[in-house]
Amino acid sequence: MQRYFIDPNAIEPGRITVRGDDVHHIKNVLRMTVGDHILCCDGQGKDYYTELVSITDKEILCRILSTFPSKGEPRVRVTVASSLPKGDKLEWVLQKATELGADSFLPFMSSRSVVRLDGKKSAKKRVRWQRIVKEAAEQSHRGYVPQVGNVLTWKGLLEKFPSYDQVLFAYEREGSSLVEVLQKTRSQRLLVVVGPEGGFTESEVEEAVAQGAVPVQLGPRILRAETAPLALLSCILFSFGEMGGEPL
CATH class of the missing domain: 2.40.240.20 (Hypothetical PUA domain-like; domain 1)
Structure with missing residues (x-):
């Protein structure tokens, strides 16, 4: 219906x-x-x-x-922070992550982000992004429309970390096992951070860890910038019993 x-x-x-x-x-x-x-x-x-x-x-x-x-809202609230990818890849992330159950979104620009948006372009994009999220929320029978935040600088994103119970930082070079991290956590408000096509710089990784983020690996395969947030979100929701079955 x-x-x-x-x-x-x-x-x-x-x-x-x-x-x-x-x-x-x-x-x-x-x-x-x-x-x-x-x-x-x-x-x-x-x-x-x-x-x-x-x-x-x-x-x-x-x-x-x-x-x-409404029956479409997960018990765990997961905010997806995604560094701006090229083309319309972020629109794909917003649509599919909304369908999966993301609570909100924080687009940001990091050192290796190819896409750069000024305030005017960012505001125009945000209107489109919010419309995409609304339509995805309606299609997937969500009870809440996730909010897309303003495009943040890397420093601005770091300042958001204390607002969450736990911050998971996708890092392909090293990090804790995602399974082990999810088995130990029962935080109800999570932030997942995924970098651009070129990855994070070493200084950005150090700054994220200093702010309390937990680096996690997503397996031996290198995922695209638009695939990683969806994989990470799916794993988190599954671990909380939100994708069928019992919680881990």
Whole structure:
């Protein structure tokens, strides 16, 4: 069933009013009519099963038939910090990591990042990135739309480390076994950091460790910059029993 994230202010007792781009999608793309049903989510963990009551070019009125908690949110909150890769690779990471269950995203620029964004370009990109995340969250039946943060400098990212219970730093040259690290941790708020195509410099690794990050290896194969964050996120969610089975 089609799912839409709705501004909580548009939710009233017994009814929901859909406005904005979703009106066009419901009316003109899906060609829904009065009597059809959609799922609405307030973005705060609550879902609403609704029936379309009236449809205009500007808004759609829905009657709430039932309300229930969203089931798509993991118990562990994982923020993905990804150094800006070339092309549209970051868009792929944002989409797929949202589907998997990422809590939020922190794009950043490190020494070997090829892509450089100034404030104006960063703001424009962020609007597009947030739209990609919203659509992925709707498709995967998330109960929350992950937020894409402003593009950070390396120093700015380091300053974020203390906000998390644990920081896992993907480093291909050396590091702890990911399995062993995940078996020991039950932190509920994690940050995973993945570098650019050229990897991190030695000074960046030293600075990350000095700030409390734990370097981890992702196996003997060298993963691409867009593959590593998805692999790391999947392993973490699996270890917490969020991908089926029991926690490690």
